[in-house]
Amino acid sequence: MKKLRLCVLAFLVLFALPSLANAASANISVKANGSAVVGNTVTATVTVSSSTPIGSWQFLVSYDTSLLKLTSGETSVADTTKTSSGVKSKSYTLKFKALKSGTATIKVGSYMVISMADDSEMSVSSKSASVKIQTKEQVEASYSTNANLTALRVGEYALNPVFNKTTFEYNVEVENEIESVNVEATKEDSKSSVSGTGEIKLNEGNNRVKVVVTAQKGNTQTYVINIMRKELNPIQATVLDENYTIIRKADALEEKSGFILTEIDYNGETIPALKSEVAGITLIGLKDEAGEIKYFIYDEEIKSEYTEIKSNSYVLYPLDLKKNNNLSLYTKREMEINGVKVEGYSIDKNSKRIILYAQNIETGEIGYYTYDALDSSIQRYSKETDEFYQELVNKYKYVLCGSAVLIVLLFLLLIFRKPKKKKEKREAEKQEVTEKE
Numbered sequence: 001m002k003k004l005r006l007c008v009l010a011f012l013v014l015f016a017l018p019s020l021a022n023a024a025s026a027n028i029s030v031k032a033n034g035s036a037v038v039g040n041t042v043t044a045t046v047t048v049s050s051s052t053p054i055g056s057w058q059f060l061v062s063y064d065t066s067l068l069k070l071t072s073g074e075t076s077v078a079d080t081t082k083t084s085s086g087v088k089s090k091s092y093t094l095k096f097k098a099l100k101s102g103t104a105t106i107k108v109g110s111y112m113v114i115s116m117a118d119d120s121e122m123s124v125s126s127k128s129a130s131v132k133i134q135t136k137e138q139v140e141a142s143y144s145t146n147a148n149l150t151a152l153r154v155g156e157y158a159l160n161p162v163f164n165k166t167t168f169e170y171n172v173e174v175e176n177e178i179e180s181v182n183v184e185a186t187k188e189d190s191k192s193s194v195s196g197t198g199e200i201k202l203n204e205g206n207n208r209v210k211v212v213v214t215a216q217k218g219n220t221q222t223y224v225i226n227i228m229r230k231e232l233n234p235i236q237a238t239v240l241d242e243n244y245t246i247i248r249k250a251d252a253l254e255e256k257s258g259f260i261l262t263e264i265d266y267n268g269e270t271i272p273a274l275k276s277e278v279a280g281i282t283l284i285g286l287k288d289e290a291g292e293i294k295y296f297i298y299d300e301e302i303k304s305e306y307t308e309i310k311s312n313s314y315v316l317y318p319l320d321l322k323k324n325n326n327l328s329l330y331t332k333r334e335m336e337i338n339g340v341k342v343e344g345y346s347i348d349k350n351s352k353r354i355i356l357y358a359q360n361i362e363t364g365e366i367g368y369y370t371y372d373a374l375d376s377s378i379q380r381y382s383k384e385t386d387e388f389y390q391e392l393v394n395k396y397k398y399v400l401c402g403s404a405v406l407i408v409l410l411f412l413l414l415i416f417r418k419p420k421k422k423k424e425k426r427e428a429e430k431q432e433v434t435e436k437e
Contacts, residue, residue: 144215
């Protein structure tokens with residue numbers, strides 16, 4: 001009996017084990033994007049592969065129909081086409097629509113792979129894929145709100161104070177010959193984004209650089225660096241109790257429509273300026289203590305700050321509103337146009353149209369203009385425009401008068417109805433007494 005067992009064991013070792021070791025194998029795997037938003041497309045790839053040539057194969061793909069809807073591709077595959085060389089890998093693409101939130105599994109089953117060499121059935125291993133589906137709200141709720149930096153650098157210059165992620169304003173001082181610096185920032189969260197870094201060109205005086213960090217959630221945090229480039233013999237000016245530094249380099253002045261670059265004498269110093277011949281206006285640039293450049297009208301001395309309104313083909317310089325008898329029916333009010341507050345006339349305080357008094361920079365003409373906030377358009381104020389407004393005023397008058405008349409009629413009606421009711425009540429009481437007698 002013992003000898004028989006040894007013989008069986010020897011048979012297994014000599015014949016069965018080598019055949020198992022040499023058995024061909026194949027793999028069927030599913031790959032898909034690991035997450036998706038409800039309503040979006042989920043793409044899955046099913047791949048049949050082997051280290052040896054494959055003759056034919058078949059499989060079924062199953063998935064959660066409550067979470068996914070098939071939009072393209074086949075879930076039942078049977079490829080029996082046999083080539084002389086065979087293949088070692090074949091892929092199939094399926095696309096689904098994500099229906100609702102949850103975790104969907106895409107897997108293969110009922111599979112069979114036949115070896116090209118001897119038409120034998122290969123041993124097969126399979127791998128499924130899972131997709132986490134969320135609504136847009138669920139996805140956004142998981143977004144990071146981290147908008148911090150871990151480091152902020154301006155070349156090799158030291159920040160004052162020393163960087164701290166909860167400190168949002170810094171100062172740096174450089175010599176006059178330094179015309180640009182490189183600003184670098186390191187974000188704390190890899191999902192956030194940073195703007196405002198890179199090479200920064202420097203004007204003389206203070207340069208206010210803003211580094212904005214936007215978190216994945218969308219909230220932002222701003223780090224400000226005041227980079228002071230020392231000036232050579234700076235010219236100081238005080239306007240309305242505010243201290244300014246006069247711009248002395250022409251490339252620091254922006255181009256303005258209707259103006260040409262020129263030079264003027266300011267207290268014995270030559271400085272750049274912008275001049276409009278037709279409008280008779282000369283502008284100089286003044287930098288405030290925060291580093292912002294503003295433009296002021298100059299005529300032997302610094303006058304008022306220059307502001308302009310651009311729309312269509314007009315560039316207007318708003319002037320102080322003048323009294324106009326033709327506009328006496330309108331309401332005087334303020335409106336903000338392109339960030340500039342102007343005073344003008346409107347049909348009422350809620351009107352989207354305003355009549356303003358201004359100078360056309362490109363023609364030099366001074367007069368009234370109509371601004372329409374609905375389409376941000378400007379047109380010259382004319383008789384037709386006046387008639388349009390007058391018609392609106394009349395309509396308002398008619399509406400108000402009609403309303404007043406209606407109110408008076410209702411009031412009179414109530415007055416005359418009350419005595420009638422009292423009289424009817426007295427007669428009813430009198431009749432009741434008579435009946436009782």
